[in-house]
Amino acid sequence: MTATLQKKICMLGAFSVGKTSLVRRYVSSVFSDAYLTTVGVKIDKKAVDLDGRTVNLILWDLAGEDDVNALRLSYLRGAAGYVLVADGTRPATLDVALSLRGRVENDYGPLPFVLLLNKNDLPDQWTITEGDMIGLRNAGWWVRSSSARTGEGVEDAFIDLASRTLR
């Protein structure tokens, strides 16, 4: 009996950028406008089919970071990759995401990650320019805008990240 392949994936980002909502969209295909902040970490599982192989993604939906609650980097132990999330309507959350990535890399070395600029269903509040995105991509990053509300860009991000954790 071959054991099922499992990969630990962490959701990282400032508070209220939509980490929990993205996981719920991906795992249960639902979305809610209500905001219930995450304390600690919430674990979910999603089985994906990659090249004919089933992989269990163990999703660690971490509490968001703010000035007071710094991320406990110990949560990332054993992670195969992570999803950095920023809120495209709140420019400061992109700075938080960039800073988180630096700290993770410091402690755990280069891990596969994707950057999602979430809430792209709110175009009139959007503050990230196409130029910002191009700049990040030129740095070799996998960057997409997404929406937990509509589902746009969500599955792509997880699949891409999962397949990179297998390499």
Added chain:
Amino acid sequence: MVDERAVAWLQIDNGLVLTGAGGRLDRYGLAELRRGEPVLEQAFFLEGLLPLEQPRYFVPTMELAGGVSADLHFYSDAGSVWLLLLDVTAERDATRRIQQKAYDMTLLQEKEVLLNRRLEAVNAALRETQRELEASRDLARRELERKHLELAEARTLQLALAPPPFRGVVGGRAVTVDVVLEPAKEVGGDLVDHFLIDDDLLVLLLGDVSDKGAGAALMMARTHALFRGIINRPDASSLFRAPENAARLVNRTLSASNASCMFVTLLIAAFDGTANRLTYTRAGHVPPFLRRFDGAVERLGAAGGLPLGLSEDAVYRSASVTLSPGDEVLIVTDGITEAMDPSEAQFGEDRVAEAMGGDLRRLLADVRAFEAGGVQSDDIAAVLLKISHAQGRCPAGQRPPHGKS
């Protein structure tokens, strides 16, 4: 106390096989654990945490199935790892209440800052627009003032073109000529003139351009200049004695180069003081009024033709009447006959006829009273010729104002 914490434990060997478990496993959704089998597939939240790298490891506040949160304490001991789970759901909820308030507040503040920034931007744009508006309004106002000034100058010039009254002798016959000229706008399209030819021929001109305003004023000035030009020709006498000839000449010039398609209705009349005859040509103009010395009013409706400026080939004729002492000839533009009262009724030709026998001031006063303070809608012009009873000589200073002597 211990039960509130709902302690549960797992024992895992170096091969990551579950070797033992106990306590309140059900609280954490772990009631179905199978001992002797790999632990990671049964407790997938352990993925990545095992094998342990330190003797102790702590993962706080992990939410598992059923919304229960646990603190995870790992200890390594003699070839196996012990995992202790303690329920911290209540603490988590307490923390969440505080954290939620703090985040909601921060989000509100962020929103406020953003809104203020947007408001500021909108305000700045508004102020800029307002500045631009004011600038263009100033410009427009200055432009308008300049236009008004120019028009006022033009009006002064045009009114200066209207001749003064005439009291004098024409071919031994004492006559008086009075005129009015009142443009509806700053400048108008009516034309009034009179002048003597050869001492015995008095020429009266009254024209009305088919439009109002500056364009009409130019057309009027042009027509006027053409008639004035004829005075200096050697054949001026014959052209004015048979006024259809003067009309034909001017019409030809106007029609040949009339891009704006304006036209002029014109009454030209020549009074021969020796023969006591008035010869006139009507180029589309209202028939003049003739009031006989006995008070009977006739209309001079013969000798009609096209207004000037419409067709180079237009044919003009003239007609004559004999005038006696005490007769009056009044030539008007339709600005008088068609003056309107507030109910849009017209002043009409009968009222003009009734107003005769006095002077032009009385006629004008009647028209103004009829309009009852309303707006003058058309240019007003009139010429009044009166034949005196007196067999006149020409008193000093009463020479005719214009024309060749």
